[in-house]
Amino acid sequence: MIRPATTPHATTVLYAVSENEADVAAPALQEPLPEVIAVRPGVLRRLTHRFSVLGLIGLVIVVFWLVVAFIGPLVAPYKGGVLTSTEIFGTYSAAYPLGTDYLGRDMLSRILYGTRYTVGLALAAAVLASCIGIFFGLVAAVSGRWVDEILSRLFDALISIPSKVLALVVIAAFGSSIPMLTMVAALAYIPGAFRISRSLAVNLMTLEYVQVARARGEGLFYIAGVEVLPNMIHPMLADFGLRFVFIVLLLSGLSFLGLGVQPPNADWGSLVRENIGGLAEGAPAVLMPAVAIATLTIGVNLLIDNLRRKSGRGGAA
Numbered sequence: 001m002i003r004p005a006t007t008p009h010a011t012t013v014l015y016a017v018s019e020n021e022a023d024v025a026a027p028a029l030q031e032p033l034p035e036v037i038a039v040r041p042g043v044l045r046r047l048t049h050r051f052s053v054l055g056l057i058g059l060v061i062v063v064f065w066l067v068v069a070f071i072g073p074l075v076a077p078y079k080g081g082v083l084t085s086t087e088i089f090g091t092y093s094a095a096y097p098l099g100t101d102y103l104g105r106d107m108l109s110r111i112l113y114g115t116r117y118t119v120g121l122a123l124a125a126a127v128l129a130s131c132i133g134i135f136f137g138l139v140a141a142v143s144g145r146w147v148d149e150i151l152s153r154l155f156d157a158l159i160s161i162p163s164k165v166l167a168l169v170v171i172a173a174f175g176s177s178i179p180m181l182t183m184v185a186a187l188a189y190i191p192g193a194f195r196i197s198r199s200l201a202v203n204l205m206t207l208e209y210v211q212v213a214r215a216r217g218e219g220l221f222y223i224a225g226v227e228v229l230p231n232m233i234h235p236m237l238a239d240f241g242l243r244f245v246f247i248v249l250l251l252s253g254l255s256f257l258g259l260g261v262q263p264p265n266a267d268w269g270s271l272v273r274e275n276i277g278g279l280a281e282g283a284p285a286v287l288m289p290a291v292a293i294a295t296l297t298i299g300v301n302l303l304i305d306n307l308r309r310k311s312g313r314g315g316a317a
Contacts, residue, residue, distance in 0.1 A: 133193025
């Protein structure tokens with residue numbers, strides 16, 4: 001029982017606890033409080049939860065080639081155009097792990113240097129095509145009927161031209177350069193990105209929360225950027241991956257025909273064309289660039305499939 005205790009000062013009142021009550025309260029005070037520790041899952045657990053096994057393989061492949069595109073020239077054993085051997089179409093060896101090309105240059109260095117052109121150009125063109133296509137797709141979806149009709153017919157006319165034919169005509173007319181290759185590849189795949197983004201945005205425009213925003217008097221740019229765009233990110237990321245793969249194959253095909261990246265620079269398609277003479281003897285110089293193209297496209301496709309499954313489950317939930 002708590003009772004008041006007086007001190008020599010009349011104005012101060014203290015409360016004292018009896019010895020029996022202190023003995024009873026002591027064990028309770030000495031017991032440690034339970035610790036609640038929020039265990040955050042590790043990076044590996046979060047990745048395995050977010051990605052399937054095949055998705056993880058695709059992610060590793062894509063990240064590997066992106067890293068190589070940035071640091072490839074820094075870790076290459078030789079400079080890209082240096083003649084390092086007198087043996088042409090050399091096989092695998094300790095000095096030349098991927099053999100030598102038709103001039104005796106180290107193929108490992110050539111592939112590491114060429115990665116920045118194959119991956120860099122395709123990535124820049126895919127970003128440009130997706131951004132322009134999404135922008136005009138949103139404009140067509142949120143604007144009036146006439147704007148939608150004009151943009152749709154314009155991109156329908158553009159998509160009717162095969163991408164390779166369009167690229168060949170433009171490059172033959174204006175010449176081949178890095179900016180021209182990027183713009184041609186982006187121009188060839190803008191209509192596809194427009195059609196997909198427009199169809200997604202038109203479906204989203206019929207939903208209730210968008211109708212509420214329009215009833216509130218929100219502007220078109222607000223509706224497009226805040227209400228519609230965030231809800232079409234996952235499908236557009238999957239479409240972006242497809243655009244990237246198509247552009248890699250388009251640029252590699254142009255380089256194989258001699259209209260892509262010009263010497264002394266070379267991308268993977270150029271490396272296949274340069275060393276096509278060693279195909280009969282199975283030279284690594286012609287096989288390794290083709291393997292690099294195949295692994296990049298397979299890795300991106302595996303990653304895209306994982307994004308599709310995850311977005312589909314999210315939509316089903």
